[in-house]
Amino acid sequence: DADVTQTPRNRITKTGKRIMLECSQTKGHDRMYWYRQDPGLGLRLIYYSFDVKDINKGEISDGYSVSRQAQAKFSLSLESAIPNQTALYFCATTAGVGAYNEQFFGPGTRLTVL
Amino acid sequence: AQTVTQSQPEMSVQEAETVTLSCTYDTSESDYYLFWYKQPPSRQMILVIRQEAYKQQNATENRFSVNFQKAAKSFSLKISDSQLGDAAMYFCAYAPRDGSRLTFGEGTQLTVNP
Numbered sequence A: 001d002a003d004v005t006q007t008p009r010n011r012i013t014k015t016g017k018r019i020m021l022e023c024s025q026t027k028g029h030d031r032m033y034w035y036r037q038d039p040g041l042g043l044r045l046i047y048y049s050f051d052v053k054d055i056n057k058g059e060i061s062d063g064y065s066v067s068r069q070a071q072a073k074f075s076l077s078l079e080s081a082i083p084n085q086t087a088l089y090f091c092a093t094t095a096g097v098g099a100y101n102e103q104f105f106g107p108g109t110r111l112t113v114l
Numbered sequence B: 001a002q003t004v005t006q007s008q009p010e011m012s013v014q015e016a017e018t019v020t021l022s023c024t025y026d027t028s029e030s031d032y033y034l035f036w037y038k039q040p041p042s043r044q045m046i047l048v049i050r051q052e053a054y055k056q057q058n059a060t061e062n063r064f065s066v067n068f069q070k071a072a073k074s075f076s077l078k079i080s081d082s083q084l085g086d087a088a089m090y091f092c093a094y095a096p097r098d099g100s101r102l103t104f105g106e107g108t109q110l111t112v113n114p
Helices: none
Strands: A004-007 A010-013 A019-025 A031-038 A042-051 A054-057 A065-070 A073-078 A087-094 A109-113 B003-005 B010-014 B019-021 B024-026 B032-039 B046-052 B064-069 B074-079 B088-096 B108-113
Touching: A004 A087, A010 A019, A019 A031, A019 A087, A019 A109, A031 A073, A042 A065, A042 A073, A054 A065, A073 A087, B003 B088, B010 B019, B019 B108, B024 B074, B032 B064, B032 B074, B046 B064, B046 B074, B074 B088
Parallel strands: A010 A109, B010 B108
Antiparallel strands: A004 A019, A019 A073, A031 A042, A031 A087, A042 A054, A065 A073, A087 A109, B003 B024, B019 B074, B032 B046, B032 B088, B064 B074, B088 B108
């Protein structure tokens, strides 16, 4: 079984709808991240969390919110989706001891906002 | 803020040949980590190789090696004996010493021709 899972894998929604992307991990890691990938822009950090009580904004947090329900679960919400939020979204985890600890990525969620 | 730049949106190589992907970065820190990630069509993010800035020796992983030039803030990836399975998007990434977050470059799409 995959260590980092994301649901759904693909989602098509309409402008103005609320949508939640979910991430779960079985690696026992404290640190979790949400990234967005756009062609020609690479991956950009949306939010990150170092533990259940710690939530931090990344470089492109506007229009997004997150919830760390447990050590293993980190959800990303779009309160009112807009077309320019169409992208590939990744969740990642790391043990947090230091940067040498590899970030492990989920399989990604392809989100299309019409 | 740290930035990572990959100036080659696309590269191609013949099977069994060698190719070098370029990456430059900007930081005021003296200690940090650099990574190369591979993203095949499956869209899974896979760590290829990593380098600690305080280590002078260039990292190697089988057919993959880096040329780390700290003064020039350059971190290129060399793929030797290219294989069809190496075809993917490659991302260069930077992390500060505390491992708090990754900053990615724009990506280089590598095509391997048989």
